[in-house]
Every structure is written in structure tokens, then in C-alpha cells.
Amino acid sequence: MSVSTKHQPPSNNFGPQGDSGNPRFGSRWLGPLALLGPAGVWLIFLLVLPTLVIFEISLVPNIKPGGIVNPSGLDNYFLAFQGVYIMVVLRSLFLAIGSTLLCLLLGFPVAYWLAILAPQRWRNLMLMSFILPLWTSSLLRSYAWITILRPTGVLNSVLGFVGLPGLELLNRPPAVLIGMTYSFLPYMVLILYSSLEKLDRQLLEASADLGATPPETFWKVTVPQALPGIAAGSLLVFITSLGDFVDPELLGGASSGTAARLIYDRFLGQTQNWGFGAALSMLLIMAVSIAIALLLKYGDRDAQP
């Protein structure tokens, strides 16, 4: 990669000798530059510039690979607000929100148990085992779900054995939800755990002391105290689910088109239209950015003023 040489910071940025020439300039700028420079260069070349390129392409109608970039308007954006595409966006949102809620519902009890109830010496081991799925490729995990969920798969064999009717989940939205939840649950557990671990136990005692039963303490103290973690975990899972391509592609079938698949299709699929794909990408980026901005502005305010 051609930019890689730029990642290496000039070696004289480090250490006190770099400051000796002009102490005022050195002390004020060299430190931040040395710390932020490498990652900053990385971000500028691999995030900011590509995003600008996508924005430029999004202003060109009907551009195909090899076409000439000639920005001419917002037509691609108006196209995105047609009924068909709005349905796709809504489906993406539904899947992302659904998997976020499922992760929260499944993850909170686990994180609560790990952070508050589990014996100290077991904690790291248990935490490790919950993160274990992250060590395998996401592609492999999705293929594993195919063998479980397909009509003649593991799940239906078990159901048949017990005497229950089989379920048709594969190539439909439920399979995507299952796949996403499975993929992103470890992140949720990790974030909730680190939030709940910081919970001051004396607050739980204070709550009991003031007459609150354990369930009342849970809803009035534990959950509000964990709210920053709940918000952070949900946001992470929501964003990752919204942009997830592997699970909808492998588990969702034709009926579960999502924004990510749509974009993929416009760039690399059969109905190539780079301009429209770029416009959809920009809309997705903007929606997520707005969600994060709102969360930063309002989400955490009451807990840590």
C-alpha cells in the first residue's frame, strides 16, 4: 500500500531531544502530533478520502465501472426514496433494532451474573468463554447456522425427534436475526460487563436499606446505573447490524434484502449502478452519524453531568 511509508512518524518526534530546538513549539505541538499522527494519517487516507470519493460518485447518475466521474446532481438520492428502497431500508432497520434488543435481552443477564454474582476467580474464564465465538471467522459462523437452520438441518432434526413440527427459518428474516444476534452478542456482553463491573455495590445496599426489594433495586438503581453501558452496547450492535452484509447474504435469502446487500449489489452485483450505490452508502453513513451524535449529546447527560 502506497501510504504505508507515511505511517512511520519521524523518529525525532520522540524523546526530549526533539524538543531541544524550539522548546515552545516542541512542547506544544510535537507531543500531540507524535501521538495522533500515525492513526490520523491512517484515518485520513483510508476513511476520510474514500468517503469523499464515494460522495463524489454519488452525485453521478447511472455511472458504471470505468465510467467518467462527472458530478451532476442529487438524482441518486431522490431515487433512494422510492417505495422499493424504503422497504429495504425499513427491513434493515427492523433487523438491526431486533438484533439489538435480542442482544440486550440475552446479554444483560449474562453480564449481570458475570459482573455481580459470579465468584471472582471464575470471572475471567467465564468472560473468555463468552467471547470465544469472536475467534472464528464470521463467515464460518454463518455457514454453521446454515447447517443448523436449513430444512433438513440440526434444529429440525431435533424438533422432529421430540415430535414437534419443523420450522422454516433459513432464507427468511428470522434466520438473519438469529445470525446477527449470535455474531454481536459478545460485544454487548463485554460492554455491559465493563459497565456493571464499575457499579458501586454500596448503592445496592443503600437501596435495600431504604426499603427497596431486590427487583425494585434492580430497576431503580442497577439499570439506571448501567444505562451508559446499555446505550453504548446497543449503539455498537445496532450500527454493526445495520452494516452487516454476511448474515443477510448467507442466511437471509432473496426475501431479506437489506441496505448493505443493496449497496453491494449496485457496486459488484448484477445491477451495477455505482452512483446509486454511493448515494445509499452516504445515506447510511449519515443516519448512523446522526444516531451517534444524538446519543453523545443526550444519552449520557444525566448519569454523568
Next chain:
Amino acid sequence: MLQTATQNSDSTRAESSLDVELRKVFKVFNGETAVRGVEFDICRGEFFSILGPSGCGKTTTLRMIAGFETPSAGEVLIRGESMNHVPPYQRPVNTVFQSYALFNHLRVWDNVAFGLRIKRLGRAEVQARVDEALALVKMEAFASRYPSQMSGGQRQRVALARALVNRPAVVLLDEPLGALDLKLRKQMQVELSNLHQDLGLTFVMVTHDQEEALSLSDRIAVMKDGRIEQIDSPDRIYEQPSTPFVADFIGDTNLFEGHLEAIDPTSVLVRTASGVKIVIALPDSFQAEVGDKVVVSVRPEKIDLSLYRPEDAVDCYEGRLEHSMYLGTHMHYTLKLLSGEYLTVRQPNTWANLPDRHTPVYASWMAKDGVVLKA
């Protein structure tokens, strides 16, 4: 609190005037015994302090009253009812925690209202009682602040209001003033004392600060290694300690180890290992025999210093001035007696301050100012 106050007629007084009773309470944590057979009764309206060095089991004792720990053996009673199987949220007690334990996601007003809302009291009553409690601790102006926006002293007041607003039978205070600086601590001591007198609630306080315990309490239980050494009023704890530990832990003192040499109807004679003979007035209930090992305690402020041997002094010892320290209100002297023992003496800061080191001086005290304790 209100309905029991009416029950408190003279006929049932002996029964109902006890708010907290501990019966041979033990607590074992992972094989380590933190509390060993603690027993005491706390009367209604009393300010009771549990005093001791860190690790003596005082906080564990308080936590067993609050319900955060269950006794390994023995029984805790509140208002005559056994609390051993009653969870904290059903006990008529409220705690002021050492670190305050305010809910940082709630404003001050909602922190104080927490207990009342749990009890599902009406909106108007909650409003009235929270406002009243905040006024009691002079925190009305801070009602809409978050705990993180306040100083330690202010949080402490809110924690107090949050406990008092529930009108508990017993208020438990765990080192309530431990995190405050000296000046604020003095001020809060006065306010705590006023609150206790005005409200008439039973206060149980845990502290390692003997001055705090002495100045606030009606009675003090001194604990050491999970056991109670002495339970008495502050003046008796100070003037008539029942063990050498209590004498040494509460305030400063001079301790002399020795043997009981003679007992007569009014006094005892103690001879220390170095041969010093000390005469002490016979205590009220003293049971020892000639030859027993004993310890004599003499408070530094009970000792007089002079440059000449005072006439007709029974306990008078010559020594050399080793060190003098200026303490503002007091002078602190260290003497080396001719017999080799060191003696600390505290004298008011007056014009009569003594001259320099190595000056020969005479230390004397009255026979009634010494305390003789079984070693």
C-alpha cells in the same frame, strides 16, 4: 416510630424502651472470626457509639444491625423482634454510609425521596417530607443538584436527610464524618448532636475517632479484636477505663506495669518493675489480691509539674525534662523519671511554661487521678 411512642407507657417501659439488642453475636468470614460474642442493649433515643481501631469488628457489627450481614451465631433484635431472618429492606433502620452511597443518577431531591417512593406514599406527603428533611440539614437550595456537583460535606448532609426522611426506629451511621476535613467535621458533630436531640431517634454510630465518640455519645462500646472491652458513658470510659486497652486507646495516657503490693480500705499500693511505688485510690468495684499483676494509668493532663517538691504529695516523682512541644492550647512535655520511665504531661498553655531540657522537675498527681487495672 409514632405508634411505638404511644406504647411507651410506664408499665411496658422495661420491655419497649430497648431499640436494639445484640445477644452473643458472632460473625465468621471464611474462617476468620470478625465478631466474637458481642452483646449490648441500646435504649430508645440513645446516641450509642461503637469505637475501636480498624479491623476490630465494629463495622461488621453495624452491618449486622442493618441486615447486610447475617450473624453466624447469636441474635440481633430491633424493637424486641428478632431480625436474624429479616432482610435489610424490611428492617426499621436506615444507614448513613461512610462513602454516602448517594445515587448519582438521581438529583438530591430524588435521592431523599427514594425511600418514601418505595413505600408508595402519596405525592403530597413525599413532597412535604422531602422538603422538611432537606430543610433539616440546610440543603433546600441544593435540591435539584446531582451528587457529583456537591462537596463532601454537602453529600454527607444529603445522605443524612435520605436516612432521616424515612423516620426509622434506628439511624445507623458508619464513620459518618470520616471523609470530612477537621473544621467541617467539628461543625457536623454539633449538627449531628442537635439533630439527635431534636428528633429523639436512636443513633448508632461506628467510629474510630475517639474524640467524636466522646463528644457525641450517650454511651460508647469500645471494641477490640471482635470483642467488647467496655460499655459506658463517655466520662466513665475516659476516667474509669476497665482495661488497659481502653485506657490506652481513648486519649493519651501513661501506663505503668507492676504488682499490687498492698491494699487498704481507701487505697492500693502498686510497685512497678523499676521499683516506683504508686498510690492509687481504691476503685469502687476492684477485685484483686496482693501480688496480682496490674497496670496503672495516669492521664497526662492530671499530672502537675513543678520545680520544687510539692509538700504532702503522695505520688511525686523526680525527673528530667526531655522534650517540650508547643500545641497551641497546650504544652506537651516528656519527662524521664529517675527510675527510667518516661512520662507524658499535658499542661494548659500559661505563663508558667517550664524551662529547657534537662531541667530537674517534680511530677505529681493525686491518688484519685490514677486508675489501677488488672493486666
